Amino acid sequence: MSTAIKAYAVPEVLVSTDWVAQHLQDPSVRIVEVDYEPETAYQLGHIPGAVLINWKQDINDTVRRDIVSKEGFEKLMGRLGIKPETTVVLYGDFRNWFATYAFWVFKIYGHKDVRLLNGGRRKWIDEGREMTEEVPTVEPTTYRCHGIDLGLRAFLPEVSYAYQRDDVKLVDVRSPAEFKGEITAPPEYPTEAAQRGGHIPGAVNIPWAQAVADDDTFKPVDELRQLYEGKGVTPDKTIITYCRIGERSSHTWFVLKYLLGYPTVINYDGSWSEWGNTVGLPIEKGE
Amino acid sequence: MKGRVGEASFEAAMSTEAELTLTAGEASEPRGPRMVVDLRGREEMCGASPVNFAIRALKELPLGGELEVLTGVREQTFTLVQWARKNGYEVCELEESGREARIRFRRRAAKAAGL
The missing domain is CATH 3.40.250.10 (Rhodanese-like domain)
Incomplete structure (x- = not known):
């Protein structure tokens, strides 16, 4: 090793x-x-x-x-x-x-x-x-x-409650354009788009790719720690990761849970394709 | 983003983030301009990869038509060369420089492709 x-x-x-x-x-x-x-x-x-x-x-x-x-x-x-x-x-x-x-x-x-x-x-x-x-x-x-172990998976009801808590941090790992609400899905998959563009209120945007080097291997632990802690994603909080359908966010879930050893990291696989389409849920647009 | 190839327009169905360049290359043969797809520096989007854009362009080539693809990583080169080999395209030229490559494909005539 x-x-x-x-x-x-x-x-x-x-x-x-x-x-x-x-x-x-x-x-x-x-x-x-x-x-x-x-x-x-x-x-x-x-x-x-x-x-x-x-x-x-x-x-x-x-x-x-x-x-x-x-x-x-x-x-x-x-x-x-x-x-x-x-x-x-x-x-x-x-x-x-x-x-x-x-x-x-x-x-x-x-x-x-x-x-x-x-x-x-x-x-x-x-x-x-x-x-x-x-x-x-x-x-x-x-x-x-x-x-x-369903503790690894977040569902809509708990996310719709948790996003308002100070001891919970949501990490949106999509591209800045998706986070800001400029696009909602790849143009090749228009049927998979959400009704609304933007992000869950309070979420921070740390695109998944910031955790990997040019050759797709993970960055060294010190760089990863700096990346996430620098945006308030700290191990004392419950971290919920999300993207559009939960696959890019599982990459960041892996980084936070296994490479940085955060105790409570949960992947919300419903992600933006669920939140962005759900009646009555608040969203934020822009940075 | 729209690129123009001869009289035909070709719309890149990708976002601004994954925008791909499709330009008319220099004609190397009398049959006319060659299309060029540049994948360098382009990122995968959720469910849409730059390689798929190149494959779609290959599928739209007329029989005997040529396409030049510029790749940014060896995985793209591997995928495109393998896909072409299995689907009736000739790899006429392959120039590699580090991780990047320039590949020239030609769609075989029906008889040559065994169609």
């Missing part, structure tokens, strides 16, 4: 590309690529031996607009050949956003040893490491969850 990784609060949750390269054949490790768009990622090439989680289909319940159910998660783990004791390493497209979302879901369902590839797919490719189109054959398992 590198010195930089050791300095994080919970360094075990992060692995380097070197570590992954050394564990490609390790039967106790399952490498999982989590993609929003597998057709332009996993299906074109992935880390040898990696299996796929299709974010839209596998980790979400698109009918309920919810994360995958406990039973669905157990089935998914079984299909991917994962046991409760397996070390799972996640990485993926879109700069690890959806991998950290999956990490969050793995933690909700109590998987003990789940880790994130520091720098993700982008760094693996940048280093010229081996990629393959071969889909591995895995032996299915029977997986049972041991406990569910």
Whole structure:
């Protein structure tokens, strides 16, 4: 483990590309690529031996607009050949956003040893490491969850109460344009836009990308501490992260909870697509 | 943002944050100007990546048409080259400089693409 990784609060949750390269054949490790768009990622090439989680289909319940159910998660783990004791390493497209979302879901369902590839797919490719189109054959398992931690997830009723509290800080990790209300969704996805643009009153804007270096690895712990504490996001508060649908905010959730070791960090996956569309909830616009 | 390619206009369906440049490149062959998509410095948005913009431009190429893509990270280069190889496009040129690359694609004629 590198010195930089050791300095994080919970360094075990992060692995380097070197570590992954050394564990490609390790039967106790399952490498999982989590993609929003597998057709332009996993299906074109992935880390040898990696299996796929299709974010839209596998980790979400698109009918309920919810994360995958406990039973669905157990089935998914079984299909991917994962046991409760397996070390799972996640990485993926879109700069690890959806991998950290999956990490969050793995933690909700109590998987003990789940880790994130520091720098993700982008760094693996940048280093010229081996990629393959071969889909591995895995032996299915029977997986049972041991406990569910819903304390990691914020729902609208609690956010609509919490945003007014002094001991709670909301972190909006979207781009400044989204925070200010200039845009509400990517133009390619107009149906996913919120009715209103802006942010939850009192939230601070710290775009997710400010936590990573050019190669998508996380910044050193001192820089991260300065970044968040400098905007009033301190460990004595309950921190709620949000974005548009909860995936970029899971990246910041990961940083605050595991790299900085904040005791209470909660991801609000309803995020702006819920708050911005809800009748009667206040919003702020501008800086 | 609108770029013009010959007489055709091409609207970039991206936000100002992820605005992409599409310009008419210099003609290298008599068949006319080549489109250029510049992905350098462009960021992923929620559910929309710069690579998808380039793929959409590739899909809109006429048979035999060419597109030049400037990428800013190797992941984009890898994705586009792999996608092109699988979808009936020829990678005519690939120049890499650090993490950046200039890739020239040509949409194969139907027969050559096995269509």
